[in-house]
Amino acid sequence: MSDALFEIRDLRLSFPDLAHKPLFGSAPRIEVLKGLSFDIARGDVVGIVGGSGSGKSTLGRAMIRLLDVESGEIRFDGTEISQLGETDLRPLRRRMQMIFQDPMSSLNPRHTVARLIAGPLHLHGFDQIRARVDQALSQVGLPLSFRSRYPHELSGGQRQRVGIARAIATEPEFILADEVVSGLDVSSQAQVLNLLERLVSDMGLTLGFISHDLSVVRRLCKTTLVLHRGEIVEQAETAALFGAPTAQYTRDLLDAIPLPEVTPGWLG
Amino acid sequence: MADGRAAVKRRINPRLWLSGGWLMILVIAALAAPLLAPQDPLAQDLFASRLPPLWQAGAEPGFPLGTDSLGRDVLSRVLYGARVALIVALIAGSCTCVLGAGLGLVAGYYRGWPDMVISRLIEIWMAFPPVLFAILLIAVMGTGLTSIIVAIVVIDWTRFARVIRAEAMSQGAMDYVASAKVAGRGRFGIILREILPNVLPTIVVLLTLEMGIAVIVEAILGFVNLSISSDDPTWGSMIAEGRAAIHHSWWVLVFPLITLFLTVLSFSQLGEGLKDHFDPVLR
Amino acid sequence: MSFLELKNLDAHVGRLPILRDVSLQVAPGEVRALVGESGAGKSMIGKAILGTLPDAILVTGGQILLEGEDLQRMRAKDRRRLIGAKAALIPQDPLTALNPARRVGPQICNRLVDILGWRRQEAEARVVELLHEVHIPAPDRVMRAYPHELSGGMRQRILIASAFAAEPQLIVADEPTTALDVTVQKQILRLIRDLQARHGTALLFVTHDLGVVSKLCQSMTVLYGGKVIEDTSVDQFFRAPGHAYSAALLAATPKYTDPDSSLMPVPEAVISAVEAEIAAHDAAHQKGAV
Numbered sequence: 001m002s003d004a005l006f007e008i009r010d011l012r013l014s015f016p017d018l019a020h021k022p023l024f025g026s027a028p029r030i031e032v033l034k035g036l037s038f039d040i041a042r043g044d045v046v047g048i049v050g051g052s053g054s055g056k057s058t059l060g061r062a063m064i065r066l067l068d069v070e071s072g073e074i075r076f077d078g079t080e081i082s083q084l085g086e087t088d089l090r091p092l093r094r095r096m097q098m099i100f101q102d103p104m105s106s107l108n109p110r111h112t113v114a115r116l117i118a119g120p121l122h123l124h125g126f127d128q129i130r131a132r133v134d135q136a137l138s139q140v141g142l143p144l145s146f147r148s149r150y151p152h153e154l155s156g157g158q159r160q161r162v163g164i165a166r167a168i169a170t171e172p173e174f175i176l177a178d179e180v181v182s183g184l185d186v187s188s189q190a191q192v193l194n195l196l197e198r199l200v201s202d203m204g205l206t207l208g209f210i211s212h213d214l215s216v217v218r219r220l221c222k223t224t225l226v227l228h229r230g231e232i233v234e235q236a237e238t239a240a241l242f243g244a245p246t247a248q249y250t251r252d253l254l255d256a257i258p259l260p261e262v263t264p265g266w267l268g
Numbered sequence: 269m270a271d272g273r274a275a276v277k278r279r280i281n282p283r284l285w286l287s288g289g290w291l292m293i294l295v296i297a298a299l300a301a302p303l304l305a306p307q308d309p310l311a312q313d314l315f316a317s318r319l320p321p322l323w324q325a326g327a328e329p330g331f332p333l334g335t336d337s338l339g340r341d342v343l344s345r346v347l348y349g350a351r352v353a354l355i356v357a358l359i360a361g362s363c364t365c366v367l368g369a370g371l372g373l374v375a376g377y378y379r380g381w382p383d384m385v386i387s388r389l390i391e392i393w394m395a396f397p398p399v400l401f402a403i404l405l406i407a408v409m410g411t412g413l414t415s416i417i418v419a420i421v422v423i424d425w426t427r428f429a430r431v432i433r434a435e436a437m438s439q440g441a442m443d444y445v446a447s448a449k450v451a452g453r454g455r456f457g458i459i460l461r462e463i464l465p466n467v468l469p470t471i472v473v474l475l476t477l478e479m480g481i482a483v484i485v486e487a488i489l490g491f492v493n494l495s496i497s498s499d500d501p502t503w504g505s506m507i508a509e510g511r512a513a514i515h516h517s518w519w520v521l522v523f524p525l526i527t528l529f530l531t532v533l534s535f536s537q538l539g540e541g542l543k544d545h546f547d548p549v550l551r
Numbered sequence: 552m553s554f555l556e557l558k559n560l561d562a563h564v565g566r567l568p569i570l571r572d573v574s575l576q577v578a579p580g581e582v583r584a585l586v587g588e589s590g591a592g593k594s595m596i597g598k599a600i601l602g603t604l605p606d607a608i609l610v611t612g613g614q615i616l617l618e619g620e621d622l623q624r625m626r627a628k629d630r631r632r633l634i635g636a637k638a639a640l641i642p643q644d645p646l647t648a649l650n651p652a653r654r655v656g657p658q659i660c661n662r663l664v665d666i667l668g669w670r671r672q673e674a675e676a677r678v679v680e681l682l683h684e685v686h687i688p689a690p691d692r693v694m695r696a697y698p699h700e701l702s703g704g705m706r707q708r709i710l711i712a713s714a715f716a717a718e719p720q721l722i723v724a725d726e727p728t729t730a731l732d733v734t735v736q737k738q739i740l741r742l743i744r745d746l747q748a749r750h751g752t753a754l755l756f757v758t759h760d761l762g763v764v765s766k767l768c769q770s771m772t773v774l775y776g777g778k779v780i781e782d783t784s785v786d787q788f789f790r791a792p793g794h795a796y797s798a799a800l801l802a803a804t805p806k807y808t809d810p811d812s813s814l815m816p817v818p819e820a821v822i823s824a825v826e827a828e829i830a831a832h833d834a835a836h837q838k839g840a841v
Binding site: 051052156185186187188189190191193194212213214215216217218219238239242252253254255256257258259260261262263266267268 | 740741763808815
Binding site for chain 2: 066090097098100102106108109110120123167
């Protein structure tokens with residue numbers, strides 16, 4: 001058995017281009033993922049970076065099979081999952097969870113915090129649900145009094161913690177985090193990043209961290225994968241990649257980041 | 269957290285109270301019609317025909333809203349008419365809602381071939397002229413309460429199906445649905461537990477609107493004499509009779525008309541009021 | 552003399568203060584940042600100046616002086632005319648800021664024609680000229696396009712061109728690059744800077760991104776809870792912030808060049824100190840009002 005949790009080979013995915021659909025017949029397709037191959041090692045924290053339209057979110061959602069894959073292989077812990085149906089996927093769902101960009105829209109507004117966190121636990125037949133919900137809340141640093149709150153009663157940072165608590169409650173092996181700090185103020189962002197960092201080391205998680213913010217990725221991730229227009233342009237250990245980027249696109253990205261320090265002539 | 273919205277106090281919705289109040293009065297009136305009605309609604313008395321309402325000269329006690337050309341008491345007939353109207357509103361409204369919203373949810377969330385089938389069905393259905401369709405149905409099934417209800421359900425389910433399909437589609441694209449999927453919830457569970465609660469405000473509005481429409485449709489069918497048997501009091505048949513007598517006894521037309529108007533208005537206002545009430549973000 | 556001056560500006564929603572005693576100045580040609588986290592009131596200041604505050608928010612005290620004239624004391628119509636002639640906005644979301652059902656050209660020309668009374672040909676010529684200036688290839692074709700046919704960066708260029716079209720002396724830019732990719736952001740920032748410098752426009756740049764501030768602005772106002780925390784030059788701020796909250800904000804911002812320093816959220820103590828300042832200010836204010 002290899003130590004790769006995910007093995008992805010020649011992953012392809014396209015969407016119908018409805019804007020150019022002819023009157024009769026099917027719409028032409030836009031290739032979003034153009035044959036991606038890479039591994040994610042157990043315990044790794046992988047940053048998946050790229051601009052809008054790079055396919056990074058699509059890749060993440062395809063990996064955990066929120067989207068149907070056109071062709072290619074996705075092996076999760078040795079099991080080929082790219083063509084599994086919803087019923088066969090269900091037992092695997094406990095083991096791969098996701099944290100969403102916008103906690104307001106990913107948390108059902110009609111459910112309390114306790115119910116939101118308990119949801120996945122019920123579905124996967126856990127016992128001692130109350131205790132597990134409390135544990136998840138304390139792991140993300142939220143007071144137990146939050147159990148009966150509704151999402152709209154919380155601040156952005158608190159909501160994102162609820163999203164994280166929900167994801168870790170089933171003790172998954174893999175978590176996909178899709179732009180989870182991009183809607184937050186820097187202060188909440190720092191808190192959530194520190195929290196993720198702690199959870200990864202405490203729980204031995206493997207984390208896929210999708211972000212457009214390279215400073216955040218540099219801070220959190222062990223390896224980094226740069227996507228551009230549906231292709232991997234560079235994949236390396238984070239320190240190496242930031243130290244000596246090989247792809248031109250990576251260099252352009254790094255060059256365009258406005259660091260919070262005065263650099264006369266940066267704008268040219 | 270300092271939030272501007274929190275500072276703006278929410279007022280109790282007056283239209284919720286007004287419309288709910290009227291409908292409550294109507295329900296009580298319908299239930300207690302035998303106790304409240306001063307006369308037998310079917311009893312004819314040609315010596316007491318066309319009596320004016322109480323406050324006009326020539327009125328007689330015991331006929332507070334006057335009598336029609338056959339001497340039947342208008343108030344009693346309005347009260348008994350409320351029974352038919354409310355039964356039709358409740359049963360036809362709920363059945364339409366369950367059928368239409370159910371199909372709409374399935375089409376909107378499952379997409380694919382169920383959506384194809386249901387959407388085509390809706391399009392074909394909506395191409396029929398509804399009134400003709402209703403009259404045709406009743407001609408085949410015969411008049412009676414069941415026929416009216418079936419006709420309303422068969423004609424109006426598309427109203428729910430279309431709107432709920434679109435709602436379910438947009439809700440289905442939201443991240444909380446993806447999040448439930450990640451959690452391991454099956455498709456049926458997602459519809460029932462995640463999507464349904466979020467389209468509920470829309471369903472409530474449609475349902476109350478539909479109840480109002482059901483009352484009107486029943487009245488229209490009564491007006492063209494296709495409702496339940498013509499002797500039984502319905503608002504529609506009363507309006508039809510009142511129309512013929514409008515020049516010498518206006519009350520036969522006006523009282524059922526006002527009741528009908530207030531009832532339909534109340535149903536739609538109740539829906540709008542409840543929608544705000546059900547919205548957790550506004551609450 | 553400063554071109555724009557805010558003196559002790561207060562604004563409320565109901566009884567809840569949104570802006571607390573805000574004073575700041577913008578000199579002609581100055582680029583000033585308004586910085587703060589969400590809820591700090593930074594966008595509200597821009598809206599108060601342009602007169603586009605939501606109905607629920609009322610300016611309850613203080614003055615907004617544009618070239619020494621108090622906007623608050625003008626009649627609504629005169630105020631609109633003055634603002635239309637002297638100031639313009641670059642909005643945050645380039646998609647919703649353009650009407651999706653209308654072609655781009657007429658949309659941006661209309662402002663010049665309807666509000667400023669230019670002739671149509673004059674306006675169109677001016678807009679084409681500006682589209683050249685914001686490096687849009689084939690301006691004629693873009694003028695005839697609908698907003699959805701253009702990329703986000705392209706739409707933002709158009710809005711920038713439209714803001715500069717009437718040669719305003721002040722532009723309020725409300726998070727104009729937040730929705731853009733970093734590579735596009737850099738181009739757009741360069742564009743704004745170039746146009747601003749060439750036309751000598753004063754710029755009030757609303758943002759939460761300290762990185763952008765450090766590259767574009769000369770002076771900055773840091774806000775928290777609708778109150779000015781610090782008013783300083785950008786050089787000074789990034790060398791030695793003058794307030795504990797400013798320093799904490801800077802420390803919470805990650806830098807890829809410095810991955811190993813621990814990322815500090817703004818400490819509770821700093822927040823409560825600022826909250827205490829605000830509470831003291833509110834208490835004093837209420838006493839003053841009575």
